[in-house]
Amino acid sequence: MELDRILPRVKKPARYVGGEYNSVLKDRAKVDLRFALAFPDIYEVGMSHLGSRILYGLYNSLDGVSCERVYAPWPDMEAEMREHGISLYGLESRDPVYSFDIVGFSLQYELSYTNVLNMLDLAGIPVRRDDRGDALSPLIIAGGPCAYNPEPLADFIDVFVIGEGEEVSLELFELYRKAKRGGLGKKEFLNLAAQIEGLYVPSLYNISYNEDGTVNSIDPAENAPGVVLKRIVADFDKAYYPEKFVVPSTDIVFDRAMVELFRGCIRGCRFCQAGHAYRPVRTKKPETLSKQAKALIESSGFEELSLSSLSTSDYKELEPLCDDLLSFCEPKKVSLSLPSLRADNFGIELMQRAQKVRKSGLTFAPEAGTQRLRDVVNKNLTENDLYDACSVAFSGGWNNVKLYFMTGLPTETDEDLDGIAEIAKNVVYRWRQNTKNKNRGVTVTVSASYFVPKPHTPFQWFGQVPLAEIERRQQYLRDKLRIKNVTFHWHEAKNGYLEAIFARGDRRLGSVLERAWRQGCKFDGWDEFFRFDKWMEAFRFCGLESDFYALRTRGAEEVFPWDHISCGVTKAHLWKEYERAFEGETSLNCRQACAGCGAAKLLKGGACDA
Amino acid sequence: MLNARMRFSKTGNARYLSHLDTMHLFQRTFLRAGLPLRYTEGFNPHPYVSVLLPLPTSFAGLDEIVDFDLTEDIPAELVLDKINAALPLGFCATELCEALDKSREIAYASYRIELFLDETAEKIIEILKKNTIMILKKSKSGENEVNLKDYLAKASAYSENGKIYIDAVISAGNKNLNPEYLVNALSSELGLKKVPDALYTRTAILKENLKTFR
Numbered sequence: 141m142e143l144d145r146i147l148p149r150v151k152k153p154a155r156y157v158g159g160e161y162n163s164v165l166k167d168r169a170k171v172d173l174r175f176a177l178a179f180p181d182i183y184e185v186g187m188s189h190l191g192s193r194i195l196y197g198l199y200n201s202l203d204g205v206s207c208e209r210v211y212a213p214w215p216d217m218e219a220e221m222r223e224h225g226i227s228l229y230g231l232e233s234r235d236p237v238y239s240f241d242i243v244g245f246s247l248q249y250e251l252s253y254t255n256v257l258n259m260l261d262l263a264g265i266p267v268r269r270d271d272r273g274d275a276l277s278p279l280i281i282a283g284g285p286c287a288y289n290p291e292p293l294a295d296f297i298d299v300f301v302i303g304e305g306e307e308v309s310l311e312l313f314e315l316y317r318k319a320k321r322g323g324l325g326k327k328e329f330l331n332l333a334a335q336i337e338g339l340y341v342p343s344l345y346n347i348s349y350n351e352d353g354t355v356n357s358i359d360p361a362e363n364a365p366g367v368v369l370k371r372i373v374a375d376f377d378k379a380y381y382p383e384k385f386v387v388p389s390t391d392i393v394f395d396r397a398m399v400e401l402f403r404g405c406i407r408g409c410r411f412c413q414a415g416h417a418y419r420p421v422r423t424k425k426p427e428t429l430s431k432q433a434k435a436l437i438e439s440s441g442f443e444e445l446s447l448s449s450l451s452t453s454d455y456k457e458l459e460p461l462c463d464d465l466l467s468f469c470e471p472k473k474v475s476l477s478l479p480s481l482r483a484d485n486f487g488i489e490l491m492q493r494a495q496k497v498r499k500s501g502l503t504f505a506p507e508a509g510t511q512r513l514r515d516v517v518n519k520n521l522t523e524n525d526l527y528d529a530c531s532v533a534f535s536g537g538w539n540n541v542k543l544y545f546m547t548g549l550p551t552e553t554d555e556d557l558d559g560i561a562e563i564a565k566n567v568v569y570r571w572r573q574n575t576k577n578k579n580r581g582v583t584v585t586v587s588a589s590y591f592v593p594k595p596h597t598p599f600q601w602f603g604q605v606p607l608a609e610i611e612r613r614q615q616y617l618r619d620k621l622r623i624k625n626v627t628f629h630w631h632e633a634k635n636g637y638l639e640a641i642f643a644r645g646d647r648r649l650g651s652v653l654e655r656a657w658r659q660g661c662k663f664d665g666w667d668e669f670f671r672f673d674k675w676m677e678a679f680r681f682c683g684l685e686s687d688f689y690a691l692r693t694r695g696a697e698e699v700f701p702w703d704h705i706s707c708g709v710t711k712a713h714l715w716k717e718y719e720r721a722f723e724g725e726t727s728l729n730c731r732q733a734c735a736g737c738g739a740a741k742l743l744k745g746g747a748c749d750a
Numbered sequence: 751m752l753n754a755r756m757r758f759s760k761t762g763n764a765r766y767l768s769h770l771d772t773m774h775l776f777q778r779t780f781l782r783a784g785l786p787l788r789y790t791e792g793f794n795p796h797p798y799v800s801v802l803l804p805l806p807t808s809f810a811g812l813d814e815i816v817d818f819d820l821t822e823d824i825p826a827e828l829v830l831d832k833i834n835a836a837l838p839l840g841f842c843a844t845e846l847c848e849a850l851d852k853s854r855e856i857a858y859a860s861y862r863i864e865l866f867l868d869e870t871a872e873k874i875i876e877i878l879k880k881n882t883i884m885i886l887k888k889s890k891s892g893e894n895e896v897n898l899k900d901y902l903a904k905a906s907a908y909s910e911n912g913k914i915y916i917d918a919v920i921s922a923g924n925k926n927l928n929p930e931y932l933v934n935a936l937s938s939e940l941g942l943k944k945v946p947d948a949l950y951t952r953t954a955i956l957k958e959n960l961k962t963f964r
């Protein structure tokens with residue numbers, strides 16, 4: 141009732157009510173484990189996340205388990221909730237989050253960390269795990285790509301799930317149920333949880349530091365593993381996949397059906413965390429994908445189907461798969477979208493067929509402006525690959541191309557920035573040469589993000605280029621890119637600086653995070669809420685140096701705060717790739733030659749499907 | 751039935767969907783129901799679906815109207831069953847028939863307003879009896895001072911359990927007035943500092959003669 145009085149006053153109230161088609165509300169009497177799947181951003185972003193859709197479907201398919209969604213309320217709603225004493229609630233039942241057994245946060249980007257704290261607080265749950273006592277519930281867990289360096293959140297989370305959640309969370313649920321039946325406290329439960337492969341219990345690890353602020357050693361308690369190895373779904377083709385997606389009642393960012401072609405990536409771009417952390421490559425059969433896609437379209441009514449993966453054109457059977465899907469989609473006016481295409485191996489015929497229903501723009505990611513720098517990052521894409529792809533696209537009627545670049549990559553100079561402008565100019569030129577209708581004009585959109593070195597990548601040792609220098613390079617690019625038909629987008633550099641701090645941060649950052657949040661920081665990924673001054677004040681308050689985390693180039697011997705977390709790829713492999721980068725040496729992709737990165741051992745005898 | 755007019759209710763959680771959300775929801779519902787729909791032509795084909803009189807976000811609607819075109823003649827009962835099976839909670843399709851009236855014939859709508867206000871109904875009725883209640887009405891060309899009474903065909907009020915219930919028939923369609931203006935006006939006539947919370951339900955869409963739009 142209270143909620144019904146508040147909702148008319150807030151923006152987009154449909155975010156906060158649930159009840160969407162295909163959402164699941166279970167009978168509480170038949171449930172002994174209630175899971176709150178929390179995404180620390182607004183509904184429109186959280187609902188677009190494929191991983192959450194998989195886990196939501198999987199958990200609700202289990203007897204006795206119910207899973208509800210929780211998103212961060214926009215500040216107008218938060219203010220109303222706080223004023224009227226409404227605790228954060230699960231969208232399905234509207235029961236308060238603190239009454240759930242397990243609250244699981246999805247960590248997709250570092251700038252959502254303040255929202256994790258804010259959501260706990262809105263749920264009436266003490267943010268620090270030390271303040272939560274020994275009651276088993278609610279158990280606060282977190283997973284997702286940012287869990288590969290869990291340390292900045294170690295003070296707030298009881299258990300981190302490292303790697304893919306489909307199998308390990310079921311083991312966690314079983315243990316939880318046993319603990320609940322046996323009346324175990326949280327401490328006893330956590331000791332047992334640490335025995336499950338892929339679960340990291342931060343309270344069981346002691347971190348000591350050197351005088352220079354680097355990590356000296358990471359010491360596990362007696363019963364905890366020295367290294368927590370990530371979990372994967374070994375047989376990806378047979379892995380659980382939902383037949384139904386919750387159909388959002390209001391527009392979301394990626395409002396479409398999605399199937400997942402494969403996990404992992406054969407490419408090994410040296411900046412890319414997903415490309416390393418999600419290895420080994422595991423593929424779904426076209427028949428499986430086709431069945432899953434059709435079920436989703438029929439049960440949802442989505443007008444778009446997206447083939448998701450880290451590099452869609454690397455899927456070996458893409459053409460036959462698309463043929464099959466199109467024969468189903470076209471009569472239903474469902475369009476097929478193929479994101480993450482590489483300019484060197486995408487087929488324009490395929491694109492043309494795929495886009496018969498609706499034509500969207502084309503996006504390529506050359507990442508860097510010169511061949512030299514693309515070799516440093518191991519992108520393995522030539523300018524001619526790009527121009528050829530664009531020429532074919534332009535002659536096929538496209539007149540809208542997006543190009544993604546990064547600035548601040550290792551060894552970047554102004555010459556590389558000149559190269560970005562050169563590429564943009566040449567792409568416009570290709571349009572003039574190849575288009576069949578010059579009157580329609582062309583738009584080439586160039587985006588340049590601020591490179592953030594990420595853990596578990598070959599660039600994890602690299603010191604980020606300082607803010608002031610990046611701002612100079614952005615200005616330089618703006619001047620160079622004043623070209624007809626070219627639009628330039630750049631990101632607020634300060635965001636990228638904070639992201640770099642937390643990406644490779646240690647446990648001591650917990651106090652900075654809490655301070656910044658208490659001073660009002662939240663939704664840091666949103667420009668209208670990002671308060672850089674408050675963050676810098678929080679660093680001063682906690683006596684920590686932000687540049688130490690973002691800008692410092694690490695030595696070969698340094699112990700990283702995430703050295704006890706393994707994604708399967710060895711530090712030795714990453715170091716070899718780091719050295720090759722500075723020699724300007726490219727590496728072959730995994731399909732050409734196995735580099736022995738170490739991830740295949742996760743398959744326990746099976747072969748990497750590169 | 752090729753040019754279909756469907757009546758539906760939108761209550762509970764569904765009241766929080768905006769007009770555009772509702773249009774999109776019907777497009778997807780019809781796809782899920784497997785109905786053969788006429789599509790718009792062009793770069794971005796979508797099923798031709800028209801929700802007639804936009805219902806403001808957070809308003810419930812008991813007798814709303816959506817028009818769409820089928821490319822095959824299917825019995826109304828069957829269409830209705832399929833649609834209801836494919837609609838989310840809060841929506842209910844109640845009737846399917848040929849469109850009789852033209853949308854420009856919409857002239858009024860009736861509303862039930864639940865006002866969280868501890869006040870006697872007499873006081874409200876007194877205000878509603880006035881000949882002129884001037885309000886500032888926003889339009890595309892700016893704010894204009896108009897007489898609320900010119901938009902009000904009927905209004906009555908009663909109180910119950912510390913709340914005021916108002917039933918009002920207000921201009922809609924071309925000469926549209928959001929019933930929130932009525933509540934705002936009452937609030938300022940009563941000298942309240944803050945506009946009281948209100949829940950709005952549109953109960954019917956009417957023609958000039960105050961008969962139900964069909």
